[in-house]
Amino acid sequence: MYKIIDNFYPIQIFNKILDEVKQMPLNIVPEDYDGKRCSYGSQRKYLTSKSELSKLILSNFKYEQNLKRRIEIANDVNGFWLKPHSDHSAKRKVTVIYLEGQKNNGTTFHYKDKDETVEFLSNRAVFFEPDEKETFDDKSWKHSVREIEIPETRRTIVVTYVDDSWNDIKTCYDR
Helix, strand or coil: CCEECCCCCHHHHHHHHHHHHCCCCCECCCCCCCHHHHHHHHHHHHEEECCCHHHHCCCCCCCCCHHHHEEEEEEECCCCCEEEEECCCCCCEEEEEEECCCCCCCCECCCCCCEEEECCCCCCCEEEECCCCCCCCCCCCCEEEECCCCCCEEEEEEEEEECCCCHHHHHHCCC
């Protein structure tokens, strides 16, 4: 249900992206965090306009006329985790690019009879297409990030293609 590409960016581009992302604010875990990234509210960082960083990130993502690209920078710290969930039905394609973090803190995919955790390796991209069921539906295909101690920062970029039913268009790069 997912696909992995290692060495997703040429090393020079990867290093430039990582240097830029390290300059961005940390995602401090909210006091009553419930395992949903949306709990961070306005603290989440989206790239919504042209910049050197958005140009570098999108160099490996083609423009698709009927979809919008949403670029999120996630500099997560200790206390971060994501509960098992399915994505909103407007999300058509999701790519998580691992920049910096611990090997055992990758994405876990939950299947009917087993769980698989993707090892967190720098410059690894994990692609998946969410199912079309409603978010958090009991029958949906789920993924998560386990709660473990994060001694430094877990840095990822999430590029999501959404369709026109996405209700928060201001968070998209293509508007």
